[in-house]
Amino acid sequence: MSCDRALREKGYRLTPQRMLVIEALHNANGHISAEEIYEQLHARYSYSNISTVYRTLELMKKLNLVTETDFSEGRVRYHVAEKGRHHHLVCRTCGRIIDLDESIINPLKDTLLQDYDFEADLRHLAISGECHDCYKEG
Amino acid sequence: MSCDRALREKGYRLTPQRMLVIEALHNANGHISAEEIYEQLHARYSYSNISTVYRTLELMKKLNLVTETDFSEGRVRYHVAEKGRHHHLVCRTCGRIIDLDESIINPLKDTLLQDYDFEADLRHLAISGECHDCYKEG
DNA sequence: AGGGTTATTGCAACAAGTTGCACTCATTCA
DNA sequence: TGAATGAGTGCAACTTGTTGCAATAACCCT
Ligand SMILES: [Mn+2]
Ligand SMILES: [Mn+2]
Ligand SMILES: [Zn+2]
Ligand SMILES: [Zn+2]
Numbered sequence: 001m002s003c004d005r006a007l008r009e010k011g012y013r014l015t016p017q018r019m020l021v022i023e024a025l026h027n028a029n030g031h032i033s034a035e036e037i038y039e040q041l042h043a044r045y046s047y048s049n050i051s052t053v054y055r056t057l058e059l060m061k062k063l064n065l066v067t068e069t070d071f072s073e074g075r076v077r078y079h080v081a082e083k084g085r086h087h088h089l090v091c092r093t094c095g096r097i098i099d100l101d102e103s104i105i106n107p108l109k110d111t112l113l114q115d116y117d118f119e120a121d122l123r124h125l126a127i128s129g130e131c132h133d134c135y136k137e138g
Numbered sequence: 139m140s141c142d143r144a145l146r147e148k149g150y151r152l153t154p155q156r157m158l159v160i161e162a163l164h165n166a167n168g169h170i171s172a173e174e175i176y177e178q179l180h181a182r183y184s185y186s187n188i189s190t191v192y193r194t195l196e197l198m199k200k201l202n203l204v205t206e207t208d209f210s211e212g213r214v215r216y217h218v219a220e221k222g223r224h225h226h227l228v229c230r231t232c233g234r235i236i237d238l239d240e241s242i243i244n245p246l247k248d249t250l251l252q253d254y255d256f257e258a259d260l261r262h263l264a265i266s267g268e269c270h271d272c273y274k275e276g
Numbered sequence: 277a278g279g280g281t282t283a284t285t286g287c288a289a290c291a292a293g294t295t296g297c298a299c300t301c302a303t304t305c306a
Numbered sequence: 307t308g309a310a311t312g313a314g315t316g317c318a319a320c321t322t323g324t325t326g327c328a329a330t331a332a333c334c335c336t
Binding site: 013014015034035050051054055058074075076 | 321322323324325331332333
């Protein structure tokens with residue numbers, strides 16, 4: 001499913017700014033920040049503004065086209081939703097990142113849905129903690 | 139365990155500013171924001187600064203004396219750790235909050251520890267999503 | 277293709293939180 | 307009790323992200 005089409009089908013306008021934000025997200029091979037997206041947008045539309053990037057990302061979050069994830073580095077990072085079907089463990093001490101399949105969260109999601117009728121939004125998490133090597137010492 | 143003593147035992151200085159931050163946290167009956175803590179500090183030390191509040195909270199987080207939780211309201215909120223042994227479900231649509239026992243997270247924590255040797259820091263979560271009433275309609 | 281409607285943008289001001297630096301004062305030790 | 311020391315503070319500048327508003331331009335209709 002293309003993001004461009006998804007926007008149009010929901011009645012949102014396809015502006016050149018939005019198309020370039022979507023392009024930057026798709027071309028990124030990992031997690032990309034708003035500032036990095038803006039650099040690419042600004043290279044082609046020098047008069048453009050980073051608030052447009054933030055607003056486009058917020059819209060795409062609302063439509064479940066991107067995920068926003070906080071890796072505790074002072075700015076959050078974005079992923080095209082279809083590429084982000086997994087989670088990360090982030091060691092607060094050494095910064096090591098361990099990748100997890102999305103299914104790791106399913107038991108929790110199921111419990112919340114069955115016991116509390118709550119549809120939890122838990123996509124592309126960065127769970128903070130300490131890896132084996134680091135808590136062996138602390 | 140008193141926060142005052144915990145700081146002293148680790149070699150940190152007990153300044154009046156820190157004592158008032160700790161007092162504000164303990165007197166709060168729910169989740170309290172940095173700004174709200176600062177109001178109480180400022181009432182007694184008019185020359186004090188909110189960056190001291192943020193630095194004290196960061197120190198207390200590091201020592202596991204407080205938890206920091208993001209309820210998606212534009213600012214995070216704090217809890218004395220001993221009072222925060224639970225979690226919350228937050229409906230993104232109607233704002234309703236459902237309280238959970240901390241044990242709900244144990245299966246996930248155990249899996250991460252056993253399968254990935256990762257000590258996950260998952261205390262006092264605010265899990266975003268949609269409650270029954272709201273996703274029945276959308 | 278051209279005109280009207282209004283969603284979207286750029287801009288500037290703002291809010292939450294962080295950080296470098298010089299000064300101050302809590303703690304230690306004589 | 308009275309220095310000496312450096313952890314902690316206030317302050318100001320900065321970063322990330324949000325928001326109100328007037329101007330613009332994407333889309334729909336003819
Ligand atoms: Mn990822
Ligand atoms: Mn709570
Ligand atoms: Zn580590
Ligand atoms: Zn709801």
